Amino acid sequence: MTLLLLDSSFSARAQQQEHLHFVVEQPILLQERPGFYFRAINDVTLIDTLLWVSTRSPDAIFLFDLRGQPVYILGSSGEGPGEFRQPENLRDYQDTVWVWDTEALKFQVFHAPSRRLLRTITGFSLNAHDFEWLPDYNLVVFTHNLREENFLSLFDLDRNMYVRPVGKWAYENAVLSIWDNTLHLAAQGPYVYFAPPAEVAIARLDVRTFEIETFPLKVPEFSVAPYKGGPAPYAPEVAPYVFTQSINRGVWRTQLGLMVILETGPYEPTVEGTRVTISWRHQKKRKMHFVLVDPQSMQQIGHVQFGADFILKHKLIGLVGWDPETATFYFYGQRETEPIHQLTPVRFFLE
Secondary structure (H helix, E strand, C coil): CEEEECCHHHHHHHHHCCCEEEEEECCEEECCCCCCCCCEEEEEEEECCEEEEEEECCCEEEEEECCCCEEEEECCECCCCCCECCEEEEEEECCEEEEEECCCCEEEEEECCCCEEEEEECCCCCCCCEEEEECCCCEEEEECCCCCCCCEEEEECCCCEEEEEECCCCHHHHHHCCCCCCCECEEECCEEEECCCCCCEEEEEECCCCEEEEEECCCCCCCCCECCCCCCCCCCCCHHHCECCCEEEEEEEECCEEEEEEEECCCCCEEECCEEECCHHHCCCCEEEEEEECCCCCCEEEEEEEEHHHHHHCCCCEEEEEECCCCEEEEEEECCCCCCEEEEEEEEEEC
């Protein structure tokens, strides 16, 4: 199923940096048919041999096999049990799937083998960028894109209430956290790992003591700077606080270790009439970095990077999911021909 091995320039760089390699595997073309049409993908998780895909328009969970054939639709738009207003993050815990509804501010927990709804968890007052459930403590830890308040919060599922907010950081981190696809979390035992968006670092929260430690990473090209020149991608009064260089997207747990994903290089906004957008299609100097960290020593043990041309060539536009057991990351891209929805797996390995 391998389509392309790491090209020679990337391979040489990976060998020099702790032997982290990757392969871009055969794209999965998601086949549509009546009843299985959707506009876009929010999140993807692999359970056994099925891809669980949260979608927009309709707000539902679509299940596909690894050949891209539709298998089952879970839920529909609505407020009731098993219905969604905007399903976002999917998390696989043992034999359950947790679905966070970003509009309804609730979890719906499904039994993965039977696809039966087990429970609905409510009582939340804040939307979340990401979450992790810590089963040993029955806590859910959330990240939030808030400028004024704490960016982490802990929710006790036994008492059905927030325990406490945690974490303060610089305004640059707060502003960058408002951008999409930041603040991804990883968890193991009593530790929750996160990444400050404006810093080349990984941080670790101990839920037993609420202490946070920060560990620097080595990505020489990482820097942030205020937006300068050309049409601003947001309102003029916001532009000075929009940082156009690097951004730390977050931390993902894999069987290799903790993967921190960062981007470096200046954004190049595109003007279309009165609309200003920032897209990978117009970025020439932008790069995506994958930094592997040992969770025991918190030391960096690997680093590879993708250039903008490589990302566009393989439609690695939006990271929508990953399989921690195989260190495989799923990227979503839309094609101009049928089928229009494509998932491209990128598998990392040490050698």
